Amino acid sequence: MKERATEPQVEPAPAADERAVSGAGMVAWAQTLQRTAGNRAARRVLSRAVEMRAPGRGEASAFERRGEFVDRINRQTPGVLYGLDENNLLTHEVLDASSIQNFDTKMMQFIDDTNLAPMRLITNAGLVDGQRLLIDSFNLAYVDLDDMLACSDLSFQMNLIHFLEERLAIPDYSRKIGTNIAGFNRAHRAGIAAETEHLRSVVGDPDIQFTFEEDQGNGRVVFGFRSRPGRYRIFHIFTRRTGGVQGGDVFVLKEGERRQISIEQFLEERATAATAAQVERERLQGATEHRAGGQSVPAP
Numbered sequence: 031m032k033e034r035a036t037e038p039q040v041e042p043a044p045a046a047d048e049r050a051v052s053g054a055g056m057v058a059w060a061q062t063l064q065r066t067a068g069n070r071a072a073r074r075v076l077s078r079a080v081e082m083r084a085p086g087r088g089e090a091s092a093f094e095r096r097g098e099f100v101d102r103i104n105r106q107t108p109g110v111l112y113g114l115d116e117n118n119l120l121t122h123e124v125l126d127a128s129s130i131q132n133f134d135t136k137m138m139q140f141i142d143d144t145n146l147a148p149m150r151l152i153t154n155a156g157l158v159d160g161q162r163l164l165i166d167s168f169n170l171a172y173v174d175l176d177d178m179l180a181c182s183d184l185s186f187q188m189n190l191i192h193f194l195e196e197r198l199a200i201p202d203y204s205r206k207i208g209t210n211i212a213g214f215n216r217a218h219r220a221g222i223a224a225e226t227e228h229l230r231s232v233v234g235d236p237d238i239q240f241t242f243e244e245d246q247g248n249g250r251v252v253f254g255f256r257s258r259p260g261r262y263r264i265f266h267i268f269t270r271r272t273g274g275v276q277g278g279d280v281f282v283l284k285e286g287e288r289r290q291i292s293i294e295q296f297l298e299e300r301a302t303a304a305t306a307a308q309v310e311r312e313r314l315q316g317a318t319e320h321r322a323g324g325q326s327v328p329a330p
């Protein structure tokens with residue numbers, strides 16, 4: 031687990047002996063207060079809204095494995111370092127601003143939220159109403175770490191973005207855990223919207239839309255997306271694996287084709303096509319233009 035030195039969150043209050051009764055003393059005291067307030071503003075530690083937490087006593091806790099969760103989060107992107115502070119709240123530190131991706135933008139937005147989203151970490155053995163959990167429980171704030179770790183990277187990112195967006199959409203979420211929390215449908219839609227936005231960013235296609243979600247039974251749950259102009263569909267599919275773990279993978283079905291390919295292969299194909307198109311553009315331009323300082327200038 032990564033630990034990061036943090037500044038104290040609260041400045042010590044001015045000592046009582048500074049509150050002298052004389053006028054001069056009062057001025058000094060007021061100045062001290064002002065200075066303190068100024069320092070507090072300048073050194074303000076942003077609120078940390080995403081917490082890793084143990085479930086209840088006697089429950090199938092994965093809390094002691096929270097380091098595995100943080101490591102997996104860190105493996106998604108190179109630009110930001112994530113850690114846990116001494117209160118098990120997620121922290122972020124930008125290592126390279128130029129390589130920040132949508133995953134980082136969202137994670138930093140969640141972490142800096144003024145609300146609080148606990149993630150009560152359980153193993154795959156944890157049951158809710160006698161049933162194994164698929165990834166997370168909104169009402170109980172559980173996150174099944176085994177399920178999360180069984181997901182592909184993109185599935186892992188989409189799940190994390192989905193349930194954090196969902197939890198933070200509920201005012202005072204943390205105080206409502208364990209109740210039948212009102213507002214699920216709206217929060218769930220916000221989670222789907224954030225996932226869709228993430229897919230658009232990863233694929234580079236602003237026309238991707240969410241189309242459906244379906245529990246197909248036997249642990250198989252599918253979330254569908256589509257790009258009409260791009261003429262392909264995306265399926266985020268959860269399946270039951272060995273030991274009852276339910277992991278997610280993302281697939282693409284291009285219009286007119288019968289076989290789904292992995293999103294990873296699809297992204298590779300798109301990158302190759304984009305490079306080929308760029309080379310062709312430059313070849314065509316090269317016939318009529320010279321380049322100077324990165325700008326095109328007319329040929330003499």
Ligand SMILES: [Zn+2]
Pocket residue numbers: 192193196217218219221
């Ligand atoms: Zn949801």
